Amino acid sequence: MNNLVSKVKCTSYNLDKVENAIKLSLNQIGNIENVIKEDSKVLLKPNLVSPLPPEKAATTHPVVIEAMIRILKGIGVKEIWIGDSGVHGTPKIFSICGMNDLAKKYGCKICDFDNYYIDEIYEESNKYMKRLPLSKYITESDVIINMPKIKIHHAETYTGAIKNMYGSIVGKNKMQIHARTQTKDNFQHVLVDVLNSTKPNLCIMDAIVGMEGNGPANGKPIETNMILTSYNAVAMDIVAARQIGIDVKEVGYIEKAIKRGLGPKVQEVKEIGDKLPVITYDRPAVALKFLGRFAQKLMPVFYYLFKPVPKFDPIKCIECGICKEICPVNAIRMEKIPVVDKKLCISCFCCQEACFSDAIERSDVKKEKKKACKRGA
Template identity: 30%
Template sequence: MSTVALAKCPNYDSPGLDRALELLLEPLCGMGAFVRPGQRVLIKPNMLSGHAPERQVTTHPALVLAVGRLVRQAGGSLVIADSPAIEPFGRVAAKTGLAQTASELGAELRELTEPMPAPAVPGAIFKGLQLARLALEADVIINLPKLKTHGQMLLTMGVKNLFGTVVAQRKSEWHLVAGVDRPAFANLLLDIHQALRPALTILDGVWGMEGQGPSNGRPRHLGLLAASADALALDLSLCRLLGVPLPSYPLYLAARQRGLLNPEVENPRLVGDPAAEFAVADFKLPDLQSVGFLPRPLARLAQRHLVSKPVARPGRCRACGQCQKICPAGCLSLEREGPRFDYQRCIRCYCCQEVCPEDAIAFERGLLLKTLQRLGR
């Protein structure tokens, strides 16, 4: 039976956070159920980009510290690792507070750099998947996602957080392959999750992000920690708490189509603090552009003409070049006034918006979205 534990945690202060974490893991039999002495444990936080913890873009360092201490007590050796979207790893580690955390824990802090073939997973959609060696060779993965909205996947939580094990330059390649339609990207994420099977996922929902996440949304206080040995079950439970209908969640649809769902995953046993206390009625989701229901050639056409397109927000660009570097289609150039887009080649992957540190890229709503909104969808 899949189990998802929930615990109230109003802030990141110690010792309240440590106590909340203890209560959270109690019904899952504690950290000792996941980590044995001598095992090499990889902690995978969300280190998307170099923002201070208060921006709520990345997993809070206090949670990483508290989890790291429990791993140490259980006898595991620790490595904290991720592959930020574009900024140098050292800068992201410093700004997010995770460099300091790793030093307090005496843990290794490593960038996920070396790709190697992932083991074949029955039913995988993407063949030839390459993931970071460090993740594939760890004895145990502890997945520490941040609860945020996501322009392509609606929400980023447990399953999506593992996309960070795709090393940096290959992220763009996968975006190019999977950026055409959301179901393909959802399937890629499920393949990664199946290949890595994290032993434990602990979600940082003390403060999450709503609106135009995963980096330019608004911080939202939720006061929640959630944990499960099954990241997909955790994600689906969180959708329910946030009032997100499961059929609107791309990962749910892809998992259902692949036969990965069973009653246990769809309706896991909820333990810990009562779920009703975490229900949120007004969580603001991002605008999604829905072309996944069209045949592939039409989807491309629709993507070009109907869905929202990235546009520059005047006066904000500081010419850092990050959007240009990450653009998988190579269709973005930088001019004096800011970024310029070649819409014929743009695949609407929204990576540029995701990485822009100045919030200098917005979306001009496409005809499809405007029509759907007019129809009250």
């Protein structure tokens, strides 16, 4: 069961069509009645990264959430929670992304992870952080339904089911973890630790319209026309990454999750449902791809000279200061436009993710961005 991933074609956010697509995908993976009971406290964990309207494709579309709520109501579930922890203040995000309206319409509970108790979860099998500051909503729920959005990620190449669970970390603890990990390799281990600690019961991915380019918040919407469903986040990410033209070997945290036994190996994943064409997403062309963990460990001087840092667009920047506020290592100071201290910067690009003015890009992105292959190939 953990190696099954259902792909169902869905070409619009028409509520009835989305609900039917999710129902079909749930039937294909089977055994849903053994996972969700009428008396379960069910937590829906969407991707609500930023206070952007649904048409920007940065967040899980409210229609996908609504369709799942209707399905849960249909099987008799009475307690349905919607929760996340986002940048710019979670209440604002819930409002702009349509979650408050859904909660009011269906009697669901809004769970602001940043304004509730923290549960310090200890997991012996974690590799980098055995103790994690998770929202108590995570531990108080009976069933967690992970509802990610398919997107390019400027730092991690791809973001989906595994990375969506990082939102279970409460508030500024997320930034502090970036400061603690320092390197991309260490942070990827933390992403896998969070997945291992939260253990979502079901994953339903909004891949009707995804985000290509400068994701996860400032890219461009791209029609991908599918709903993905699986009981395993790793299996889902393997399939989703391939569907947008990404080799799983390029996504370090997926490989780490596989090695740690949290999901099937690539060749063990079984795709069921519709046969859909690969839609190759455009993504930033990084000039020096090998500047990763090997360069940091083996060539620190070279890495310092060429490491990627945030680059600010003086025309787009609105001088809001969110980049300075969110930087986990205080590497940004405000002048006419933000200025980065290259010595302090750890290249986490939290600032880029938080900037909804699209004023930040990586310094190592090539000016000419070319697609790897034609779409639909």
